[in-house]
Amino acid sequence: MSLLGLGRSDAGLLRGYIRGDYTAFEKLYHRHKDALFNYVFRSLGQYAVAEELAQEVWITVLDKAATFEPREATSKTWLFTIARTRVIDFQRRRVNQVHSDSDSLDVPDQQLDHERQLLLQQMLTGMEQLPVEQRETFLLQLEGFSNREICDITGVGTETVKSRLRYAKSTLRVQLGEET
Amino acid sequence: MTQPDSSYRNAPRLRSSETLDRAVLGEAKRRAERQPGNRNRLYFAPALATVAVCVVGVTMVLKNEFPSVTAIDSAGVTEDVSRAESVQQEFTSALASQDAAGFGLDADAAAPPVVLVEPPVMRREVMRQKSNVVQNSAPAPRLEAMADSLSAADAAPAFKDVASISATVSERESASATLLIAEQPLHQFTVLIRHSNAQQFSDMTIPTAIVRLRTGGQANALVIGSFMSRQQADKAISQLRLAEQQPRVLTFGALKKLLR
Numbered sequence: 200m201s202l203l204g205l206g207r208s209d210a211g212l213l214r215g216y217i218r219g220d221y222t223a224f225e226k227l228y229h230r231h232k233d234a235l236f237n238y239v240f241r242s243l244g245q246y247a248v249a250e251e252l253a254q255e256v257w258i259t260v261l262d263k264a265a266t267f268e269p270r271e272a273t274s275k276t277w278l279f280t281i282a283r284t285r286v287i288d289f290q291r292r293r294v295n296q297v298h299s300d301s302d303s304l305d306v307p308d309q310q311l312d313h314e315r316q317l318l319l320q321q322m323l324t325g326m327e328q329l330p331v332e333q334r335e336t337f338l339l340q341l342e343g344f345s346n347r348e349i350c351d352i353t354g355v356g357t358e359t360v361k362s363r364l365r366y367a368k369s370t371l372r373v374q375l376g377e378e379t
Numbered sequence: 380m381t382q383p384d385s386s387y388r389n390a391p392r393l394r395s396s397e398t399l400d401r402a403v404l405g406e407a408k409r410r411a412e413r414q415p416g417n418r419n420r421l422y423f424a425p426a427l428a429t430v431a432v433c434v435v436g437v438t439m440v441l442k443n444e445f446p447s448v449t450a451i452d453s454a455g456v457t458e459d460v461s462r463a464e465s466v467q468q469e470f471t472s473a474l475a476s477q478d479a480a481g482f483g484l485d486a487d488a489a490a491p492p493v494v495l496v497e498p499p500v501m502r503r504e505v506m507r508q509k510s511n512v513v514q515n516s517a518p519a520p521r522l523e524a525m526a527d528s529l530s531a532a533d534a535a536p537a538f539k540d541v542a543s544i545s546a547t548v549s550e551r552e553s554a555s556a557t558l559l560i561a562e563q564p565l566h567q568f569t570v571l572i573r574h575s576n577a578q579q580f581s582d583m584t585i586p587t588a589i590v591r592l593r594t595g596g597q598a599n600a601l602v603i604g605s606f607m608s609r610q611q612a613d614k615a616i617s618q619l620r621l622a623e624q625q626p627r628v629l630t631f632g633a634l635k636k637l638l639r
Contacts, residue, residue, distance in 0.1 A: 221411035225404055232403075236395040250399050257403040261410055315391040322390040325383075341388055371383035 209274030217265050234342050235282055241338050242286045244323040256282045272351055280352045325374050333367035
């Protein structure tokens, strides 16, 4: 079986881990780690902080794996719900701290060349223009979630999700038009 | 006009670092190892169904066939008239090897892995065997048949040794029967047989169980011992794995040393 555990559902992998199958979790982790990390990173714009929060998210998954109820949510939705909560918590804490806009991306050099660093910086700058609710909605859509799933994660109605996406794209469109 | 979502979708994606991977997966592994059912799954689940079938089959067969076995008492003295000398010689040398190697792990053993033994067999069963031997001086046909069947099955020589050594006698007379099977690297299986339920296994002999497992294609390496708890058995398995040695002869006494 591949490292990603193809053919085995997320819920099945979680159940396997609960029974003590470490490899099940390993597959689940490799399946979602990059998507989750990018969501956290794009939400916050700081690599080191994103790593820290991503680790907290996964540890929370370990803590709560036994309580996961597949009838109420998909594993991926559940995972991103945890991530979203962590991001919001961090953002609330950060509001009360002195925050420097000059924070660099702090992305390890081996990951991106200069050009792609600039692209990424541009994206993050665009994200910063968005209200938090629009930003998280837009980022979740970028990670492939449907409107219905975004509703589950964010706890708002479908129309609200659509509205947030509409406003977010409108804002970004203006920004792209100015910058391109 | 550029679509913002497509533009952003094409934006560089980052990978989480290896440090993060190690931290998360390391923690997950530690927790998984603490899961109550973990050892059961790793050690027993893959072979449990097969073993259950084997046990039932062996028990049924033994109730109707093979009334006689070679018996060696706890002092290592054979009572079997058919292969007394060879069995005793083998057993004695095996014990000597075990003593020399400490714990019975013979690093120089060239023979295929296996063995040993001191399974608690019901004393009354052994006495019945002895009685049979006394009453019937003819060579035990069952033992020969077992050896032949092993040859026919292209069994490893070590398993012939097991067949010839046959049953040994324990001081213990009771407790339950539990077959513990652990998957070994390279598809070898360590079989730990715990006899503590005499009722269930009173007609079963350990070597025959081995033979049956072997002919069932299940075992390449066997360790037989008697354990009072699965924790002890697990510990013994771990010790053997750590030693990365394939035990040629391992007595119950040696197993007990391992568990200290």
